[in-house]
Amino acid sequence: MYERALFAVWLLTLVVFQNTESCELRPVLAQVPKRLPAGYLISEGTEELTLKGCAAKPVTFTSSDPDFAVNTDGTIVTVRGLVITTKRFSVLVHDERGLDWRVDVILSCKNEAPQKSSSAAHKRIKRRWRPLPFNLVENDSPPFPKDLEMIASDSSVNYTVHYEISGQGVTTEPVGLFILIKETGMLRVTRSVDREQYPEYKFIARVYDQNGREVDEFLPITVIVEDKNDNAPEFIGGRVFTVEERCRAGTFIGKVNATDKDLANTLHTKIKFTLLNATDMFSIDPSTGVLTAKTNTLDREAQDKVYVNIEIRDMDGAPNGLFNRGTVVITLTDVNDNPPTFKEKLYKAKVQENQENVLVTRIPVEDKDLVNTPNWKALFEVTKGNESGQFRMETDPKTNEGLLYVIKGLDFEKTPVVQLEITARNEVPLVGTDATWLSVPLELSVGDEDEGPEFNPGVLYLKVKENVPNGTVIGTYKALDPETKSSNGIKYYKMTDPGNWITVVENTGELKTANTIDRESPLVHNDKYNITIRAVDESKKIGKGMVIIQIEDDNDNMPVIPGTDLVICNKGDTLSSVLVEAVDLDKPPYSTPFIFELGAENDGKWKLKDKTDSSVVLEQAVVMPNGLYTVPILVKDLQGIGKEQTVNVRVCSCEREENGAGVCGARSASTSLGSLGILALVLSSLLLLLLCLLLIFICSTKRDKLYINDDSGTGGMLLKSNTEAPGEEVKDGALMIIPGGDVVDGSLQSGGMDIKNVTSTAGRYGQQFIQGGGVYNTTTQDFGTEKYYTSGRYDNNLYGNAMFQKFSNTSALDTWKTNGRYLDRKLAYFGDEEEGRYADDLLKTYGNEGAGSLAGSVGCCSLLGEQESMDFLNTLGPKFRPLADVCYTTKKTGI
Template identity: 85%
Template sequence: MYERALFALCLLTLVLFQSAASCELRPVLVQVPKRLPAGYVISESKEELSLKGCAAKPVAFTSSDPDFTVNTDGNIITVHGLEITTKRFSVLVQDENGMDWRVDIILSCKDEASQKSSSVARKRTKRRWRPLPFSLVENDTPPFPKELEMIGSDSSVNYTVYYEISGQGVTKDPVGLFILNKNNGMLSVTRSVDREQYPQFNFIARVFDIRGKETDAYLPITVNVEDKNDNTPEFIGSRFFTVEERCRAGTVIGQVNATDKDQPKTPHTFIKFTLQNATDMFSIDPFTGVITAKTNTLDREAQDKVCIEIEIRDMGGATNGLFSRGTVVITLTDVNDNPPTFKEKLYKAKVQENQENVLVTRIPVEDKDLVNTPNWKALFEVTKGNESGNFRMETDPKTNEGLLYVIKGLDFEKTPLVKLEITARNEVPLVGPDTKWLSVPLELSVGDEDEGPEFNPGILYLKVKENVANGTVIGTYKALDPEKKNSDGMKYYKMTDPGNWITVVENTGELKTANTIDRESPLVHKDMYNITIRAVDESKKTGKGMVIIQIEDVNDNIPVIPGKDLIMCSKGDMLSSVLVEAVDMDKPPYSTPFIFELGADHDGKWKLKDTTGSSVVLEQAVTMPNGLYSVPLLVKDLQGFGKEQIMDVRVCTCERVDNGLGICGARSASSSLGSLGILALVLSGLLLLLLSLLLIFICSTKRDKLYISDDTGTGGMLLKSNTEAPGEEVKDGALMMIPGAEVVDGSLQSGLMESKNMTSASGRYGQSFFQGGGVYNTTTQGFGTEKYYSSGRYDNNMHGNATIQKLSNTSALDTWKTNGRYLDRKLTYFGDEAEGRYADDLLKTYGHEGMGSPAGSVGCCSIVGEQESLDFLNTLGPKFRPLADVCYTTNRTGN
C-alpha cells in the first residue's frame, strides 16, 4: 500500500513538472476605448492571469502601472479616468509556491479612424509613433534575418517618407544586430542574441521626407530580449561542512548555495536541490539547500568524512530543467563516545613484600576516539583494594598504558594475595546514554621475605604522672617476629630519649623511669614525650617502634612573679597603680586562679584591687614621693600553694609609656652637676692647657744639672748612704720612690692627713708644698712631658708645675703599675751616660741594705731611713719581688 501511494505521488509530481514545462506566458493584447473612465474593467486578461496551463494557482497580483489595479479574481480595473492611444504595462502574478510570473499587458485604442482623421487635420501637437516596446527571443534559431515589428510615423500620411535607425544594436555594439527597411519601416534581427549579455536594446528611429527633412520627432524604440532556459545552475560558496558525531537528528550542518544566470524570479532560475546518496544519514531542503542530520547515530569511528552528491535542477526540478551535480564533504568531529577498553579480562602481577615506590605492571587499553585528544587519553584509578593507600596509578603519555605502582610496602603475612579493580576513564566525560567506564580485575601476588621484628602496635601510648619515682615500671613494649609470631630471643634497645628519662630492660622490653619526668620541661610538647625503641631478633634483623608518654600534671610549681622590678608612673597628687602578673607552669586546677595578698610586713602604703585569674593591680594607698620601694606580695595557686615574694617598685615621673609599661625619665640627680661642676670642668681644661705649655717650655729649655741635697731640711728623717758597692740584682744606679705612709707598719698612720695649713715655696723646677698638721709631705716632679708622683715616708717634695692636691684617705697600697712607669722613666732619665747630663752626680749605686736581710737586697728600691724602720720590708708581701724585677729589667733595657 505504501509503495502504491509513493508511486502515485511521484506520478503526480511528474505531471505537474511537465505541465510547468509546457507553461509559456505570452503578452496579453486588449483593445479598449480611447477614453477610459475610473473603474473600467479590462476583463480580456482574466484568463491569462489565471496561469492557465502552468499547473500553478495564483494567489496575488501586482500592477506595474499605478493607473491600473488587479482584483483578486484577476480582473484589471482602471484606478481613475484616463485617455490612451496605446498603453503597455505588466502584471506580476505570485503563485502558491512563492514563484513570481510576469504577464505583459498591451492596451490599444479601438477608434483608429478618428485617430487617423485627427492626425490628418494636424490637430495634435505631439505626434506618437507605433509600435510600443516589443520583444525577441534569445538564442533564436536560423534562418536570419527575422522580421520583428513594423514601425511607422503619422507623417507618412502627408509625406513620402523613409526611416532610419541608430544606437545600440545598430550603430553601436553589437553593431548590425538590427536592420530596418527604410521604405516600409520593417525592423528585423540579423542573428541570435544572448539575454544574459544583452537583456534589452534601446535605440531611436527617425523619419525623413524625400528632401531629407525630418517630418516627425524621433521615436525611442525598446527591444526586450525574452529569456530562454539556456543556463545550467551552478554551485557557489563552500561545500565543506563539519558536524559532531552523534549529534541530534535535525541538527543543521550547513547550506548549499547555487545560482542560475537566467532571468531571476522565473522558472528558469527556480532551483531544486536533491541528494543523490547518503540519504539515510542526511537530508536537504529542496528549495533552500540546507543540509541537516537525519539520524543521531553518525559515527566518526566508522566514517570520519562523508561525501554526498547533490543535484541542482532549474525549472523547479522539472524533468526538462537543466541541472548540474556537485560533491559536498561533511567531516564528522570526534566526541568521547568510546571508553577505554582493556585487552585482557584479568591481569596478574607479582611484587615482593616491603617494597615501596616500585612499578608493578603495565595495563594497556584501546580507545577508538581521536588519538592524542582528551577523548583518547586515559586516566586510571584503583577503585577497589586500595583502602590503605598502598597503590598509585599513572598514565604513560606515549603509549596510553596504565602504570601500577606500590607506594607502601605490602605484608605477605597479612595479605599474600591482593585483589584490585582497575578502572580506566578519559579526561572528558562520556557522550551517549549507553556508554560507561570499564573496569578490569587484577590479582597481585606478594612475595615472602625474612623480615625484622615488628612492634604491635606501631605506636604505644602510656600515661605517667610527672615526678614519679625513679625505677618505676611504666609499661612494656614488645615486638613479634612476623614469621614465628612470637618474641623469643628478642632484644630491646633505646634509640632516642632526649631527656634520658626512660630505661629499657633488654630482655623483657619493660620501660622504667631513669630520671625525674617533668611535664614543664621544654622537651615535652603538649604534655607528650616521645622515645623510640629498637628490637633485634636472633638473626640480627631490627624493627623500630615509638612510645608516646602522656605526662599527667602534679602540683609541683608555685606561682611566680617573673618581673619583680616594676615601674609606677607618678601622677602628682593622684594615686598611681601598676599591674602585677604571675605565672605557674602547672595546669589547672594546680595553677590559676591565683590568690594575691600583701605580705604580713607591708607598711600599709599599698593595696590590691581588680584581681583576675593571673594578675592583680597594685595601687598606692597613700601618695608617696618618687623613689624605690619594696613591697611583699604573697601569691598562691588554687590549691593554696605559694610563697611571699618581694617586688621592687620604682615610683618615678614617666617619660613615656610603651605597651602599658612606664619608662622613667632622667633622674634629677643627673643634673646635680650644676654651675660648680661646669666651673670645675672649665678649670680642669685650663690647667691641662697650662700643663701642656709648661712641658713645651721645659723641653725647649737647656737643662742644668739637678742638685739634690742630702739634707732636705726634714730634721734628719732622711739618712745618707755612701755605700758604693752594687746590689745583688741592680747593676746600675736606680732610684725608686715608695708610696706614702701606707707602706709602713701599722704603728704609723694609715693614710695621709689632710692638711689644713699649707704653704708653698717657689723653686727652680717647680714649687715645694709643706703640709702642716702631719708628718708626711707629698712631692710631685715633672720629667719631660709626663707628671710623676713619689711618696716619701717622712718628707715629700713637689717639683714641676705647681699643683695643690688633696690626698685624703689615699690607699696605702697604691697601684704598683703607676710606680713602675715612674721608675722606668726616672731611671732612664738619670741613667743616661751622655756627657753633660746635669744629674749624673746624683745617681748612686747601692750595695746592700744590711747583712742578714730576709728580703735580700732591694737595690734601687732601697729607702734611706733609720735602721729600726727597715723592718717594714718584711711585710711588703709578694708584690715586692715583681717590683724589683721591674727595676732590674728597666735598668738593663735602658728604657
C-alpha cells in the same frame, strides 16, 4: 465560411483556456483604418492580453504576425505601414509561472473619413516618442539580424525624415548590437544577447529632415533582455561540516549554499536541494539547504566521515529545471560513548612480601574512542582489597595500561593471597550510551621470605608524668621473630630520642628515664614525645618500632607577668588603669584561674579590679603626677603556688593609645626641633662639609716656589691695593723682602723656598710655615691668656708660651729673623693694649707712598735702627697702627 471556421477555433481555444485556468480570455476585436502607418496604435492595454482575472501575470508577449508588435503593457502597434481589409493574428502571452496563453486579434476596416478626421491616431503616434521599454529574449536563435521594434516620430507627417540611434549597444559596448533602418525607423538586433552579461540596454534615437535638421526631441530607448533558464545553479561556500556523534535527531549540522545567475525571484532561480544518499542519517531542507541529523545513532566508531551527495535544481525542482550535483563531507566528532574494556576476565600477579614501591603488574585495556583524548585515556582504581592503602594505580600515558604498585610491604604470614578488584574509567563521563564502567578481579600472590623481628604493636603508647626520677622504668617494648613467634636472641637499640630522655635495656627492651622529662619542652608536641626503637635478631635482620610517650602535667611552673613595664595615660583628675596579664606554662588545674593580690609593700596608691582567669586591671587609687612607679603584685595559680612580682608603671601624657595600651609622648624637658631648627641643622652641616672640602683643597694644592730677591738697595714704599689683606705688591725693603733661606759657608744666597705643612706644638701656631726662610703665613699665637690670629709673619722656627728665641749666629739673616720676632710681639701687643704708649714722631725718609694716607706718615717704622738693638720697638708711635693694619689681621678670641 472561413469566418465561421475562425470563430469555431476561437471558441475551442477559449474552452481549452477555461479548462486550464478559471479565468476567461476573449479575442481582441478592433476597427482600424484601411491604411495603417508604422507605429499605429491598434489597442492599448487590453484586458485579454494583461490576463485580467487570472491568477498569473504576463511576462512576455509574442506576436504571430511580424507586421504587428506588442509592448510589455499589452499595447498592440504596427511595425510598418500596410493596407488591410481584415487582419487576423494571435499573441502568445507567457506568464510568470511559465505557462503560455494564446489570445486572437481580429482587425476590421472602418470608414476613411472618420479616421482622417480623427486626431486620435496622430496623438497616439506622437506618444511613440515615449514608448515603454522594448523586450529582447536572450540567447535567441539565428538567423540575424532580426526586427525588434519600430520607432516613429509624428514629425514624419510633415517632413521626410530619417532616424539615427546612438549609445549602449550601438556606438558603445557592445558596439553594433543594435542597428536602425534610417528611413523606416525599424530597430533590429544583430546577434543573440546574454542577460547575465547585460540585463538591459539604454540608448537614444533622433529624427532628422532631409536637411539634417533635428525636427523632434531625442527619444530614450530601453531594451530589457528577457531571461531564459540558461544557467544551472552552482554551489557556493564551504561544504565541510562537523557534528558530534550520538547527537539528537534534528541537530543543526550546516547550511549548503547555492546560487543561480538567472533572473532573481523567478522559477529560473528557485533552487531545490535534494539528498542523493545517506538519507537514513541526515536530512536537508529542500528550499534553504539546511542540513540536520536525522537520527540519534550517529556512530563515529562505525564511520567517522560521511560523504553526502546533494543535487541542486532550479525551476523549484521541476524535471525541466537545470541542476548540478556536489558532495558534502560531514565529520563525526568523538564523544565518550565507549568505556575502556579489559582484555582478560581475570588477572594474576605475584610479589614478594615486605617489598615497597614496586611495580606488580600491567593491566591492558581497549577503548574505541578517539586515541589520546580524554574519551580514550583510562584511569584505574583498586576498588576492593585496598582498605589498608597498600596499593596504588597509575596509567601509562603511552600504552594506556594500568600500572599496579605496592606502596606498603605485604605480610605473607598474614595474607599469602590478596584478592583485588580493578576498575577502569575515562577522564570524562560517558555520553549517549547505557554502558557503565567495567571492573576485573586480580589475584595477587605474596611470596615468603626470611624477615626481621617485628614489634607488636607497631606503635607503643605510654603515659608518663613529667619530672619522674631518672632511672624510672616507664615500659617495655619487645619484638617477635615472625617465623618463630619468639623474642629470644633479639637485642634492642634506640634510634631517635631528640632530648636523650630515655634509655633502652639492650636485652629486655625496658625503657627507663635518663633525663628529666619536661612537658613544657619545645621537643614536646601536644604533650607527646616520640622515640624510635630498633630490634636486631641473631641473623642481623632489623625491625623498627615507635614509642609515643604521653606526658602528664605536673605543677612545676609558677605564673609570671611577662610584661612588667606598663604605661598609664595621665588624664588629669580621672583615674586611669592598665591591664596586667600573667601566664603559666602548666595546664589546668595547675595554672588558671590565677589569684591576683597587691604585695605587702603596696603604698595604697593602687588597687586591683575586674579579675579574669589570667588577667587583672591595675587602677590608680589616687591621682598621680607623671613619673615611674613600682607596684608589687602577688600572682598564684589554682593550687596556690606563686610569688610576688614587681610591675613598673609609667604615668605619662600619652600622645595616643593603641589596643588599650598608652604610648608616651615627648618629655617636657626635651626640646623638639621645629622646621627652622631642622633647617639650621641642615645648613650647618652643609657649611661644615664645605669647610672640610676647602681644607682638603688648601692642603692638597701644590704651592709654587717663592723666589725672594736679596736686593736691599730699593726703597720700600706702600702701594695702593684693593685687597683687604696685605697685598702682593707690598714691597717694603726693610720688612717685606727677606734674604733667601739657603746659607752656604756663612754667606747668603737667594733661592726658592718650598712650602711645607707642619703642625706646631708649643705656641699653637698655624698649620703652614716656610722652613728655611720667612714668608706670609696665617698663624695663631698665644700671649698670656688670649689668642691672636695674625698673618704675614716671618718665621723659620716655632716659639710659644711668650718665650722669645734669638738666633745664635750673627749673620744678616739671623738679624732679620730676630727683628721679625720683636715686630710680631709688638704688633700683637698693640692689638690688645690701649693706645697709651707711643714713640716720638721722628723725621724719616720714606719712599713714594702714592696717594696720601689718612693716618699721615708711618713714622719711625720706615727705617730700622741698629741690627742688634730692639729699643725702637718701645718708641713706635700712632703712625705704626696703619702699618700694622696693612700687615696683620687681628682677631681676639677667648681661651
